[in-house]
Amino acid sequence: MTNAAEIELASVSKHYGSNVAVDQISLKIKAGSYACLLGPSGCGKSTTLRMIAGHEAISDGDVVLARKVVNDLPPAKRGTAMMFQSYALFPHLDLVDNVAFSLKMKGVEKAKRRSEAMEMLTRMELEAFADRRPDQLSGGQQQRVALARALITQPQALLLDEPLSALDPFLKIRMRAELKRLQASLGMTFVHVTHSQEEAMALADQIVVMSDGKIEQAASPRQIFQKPATPFVARFMGNHNVLSGRLVQEDAIGVTIETPGGRFKGVGRHHGDPDCADIAIRTDHVRFVDAVADSLGFSGVVTNVEDLGATVKVSVQGADIDTFTIVLRDADFFARPVKTGEAVHLSWAEEDTVVLGHPNAS
Numbered sequence: 001m002t003n004a005a006e007i008e009l010a011s012v013s014k015h016y017g018s019n020v021a022v023d024q025i026s027l028k029i030k031a032g033s034y035a036c037l038l039g040p041s042g043c044g045k046s047t048t049l050r051m052i053a054g055h056e057a058i059s060d061g062d063v064v065l066a067r068k069v070v071n072d073l074p075p076a077k078r079g080t081a082m083m084f085q086s087y088a089l090f091p092h093l094d095l096v097d098n099v100a101f102s103l104k105m106k107g108v109e110k111a112k113r114r115s116e117a118m119e120m121l122t123r124m125e126l127e128a129f130a131d132r133r134p135d136q137l138s139g140g141q142q143q144r145v146a147l148a149r150a151l152i153t154q155p156q157a158l159l160l161d162e163p164l165s166a167l168d169p170f171l172k173i174r175m176r177a178e179l180k181r182l183q184a185s186l187g188m189t190f191v192h193v194t195h196s197q198e199e200a201m202a203l204a205d206q207i208v209v210m211s212d213g214k215i216e217q218a219a220s221p222r223q224i225f226q227k228p229a230t231p232f233v234a235r236f237m238g239n240h241n242v243l244s245g246r247l248v249q250e251d252a253i254g255v256t257i258e259t260p261g262g263r264f265k266g267v268g269r270h271h272g273d274p275d276c277a278d279i280a281i282r283t284d285h286v287r288f289v290d291a292v293a294d295s296l297g298f299s300g301v302v303t304n305v306e307d308l309g310a311t312v313k314v315s316v317q318g319a320d321i322d323t324f325t326i327v328l329r330d331a332d333f334f335a336r337p338v339k340t341g342e343a344v345h346l347s348w349a350e351e352d353t354v355v356l357g358h359p360n361a362s
């Protein structure tokens with residue numbers, strides 16, 4: 001349908017007065033890939049997206065689309081289209097006119113713009129609703145209209161700001177699959193902002209985890225999940241426990257850190273300040289055992305048990321760690337159940353640990 005654009009941010013910043021919303025981020029998004037900007041509220045995701053779209057002036061750095069610096073181009077000249085969280089549909093126009101709106105702005109004559117809009121509505125399986133107004137549609141259908149309206153400009157990249165947040169959980173998962181299918185069939189670059197780890201994992205070729213205006217890690221979902229780069233990513237993705245201490249030993253395989261509650265091993269190299277050494281341990285690879293292995297486990301007390309169906313989540317306090325999370329498959333848990341208040345020994349394998357770093361430290 002159209003060429004996909006590579007997107008590059010080169011040390012891009014956004015300041016609002018003395019507030020730094022986006023702090024010198026550098027990033028490459030491959031042409032035709034699906035990227036998710038992921039992070040908690042206020043971390044700078046929407047600001048980054050709006051700077052790519054041209055709805056927000058950048059304070060410093062370069063936005064490069066299809067190898068062209070576009071810092072000074074208005075949104076309509078960038079080859080990008082944006083889909084907003086609220087969809088921003090025109091309530092008094094029918095679907096055809098909603099979808100055809102940007103063509104009208106470009107001066108495309110009526111018959112042509114209406115036939116193009118009909119074609120796009122058909123592609124979105126909305127042709128039967130063409131003469132309805134937005135309020136006569138379900139949330140999922142409204143979302144497809146918003147998509148049709150963005151896509152009719154034949155952008156090289158589609159920018160989506162929390163496109164699924166207005167939908168109920170069931171529809172959210174269905175529309176998520178539709179978005180991914182659409183992106184694959186168009187071969188277009190998609191940049192999708194979300195605060196949901198699950199959504200980013202499900203959709204992205206590349207996840208860009210942001211915190212406090214900075215990029216913590218940009219990598220494939222697998223990489224982010226298995227090898228979080230920083231304590232923030234490990235905690236935010238939720239599938240690792242983070243232990244912090246002081247580096248006391250380092251060899252070819254990994255490190256040993258000393259924490260207030262004991263020594264622990266981690267696989268990988270430590271960079272930076274030896275007094276700030278962090279390791280992460282997969283929550284789903286920890287086992288209850290009879291005796292703790294040296295530097296690969298500890299003894300504690302169960303503080304909470306949550307049966308989540310397919311898995312059971314157990315919280316343990318010990319070794320000066322407030323909450324250490326263990327996620328067991330239900331069969332494994334019920335083969336050896338534990339209850340709140342019970343004393344337990346925990347153990348894990350060295351390969352289920354990873355040494356963490358800090359953003360901007362290489």
Ligand code: ADP
Pocket residue numbers: 016019020021039040041042043044045046047048
């Ligand atoms: P996110 O989309 O990740 O929730 P935003 O990009 O909207 O975060 O905001 C990042 C930071 O910039 C926040 O601290 C927010 O308060 C601030 N911010 C966003 N827009 C403006 C604005 N127009 N004026 C001043 N501060 C803003």
Ligand code: MG
Pocket residue numbers: 045046047193
């Ligand atoms: Mg936002």
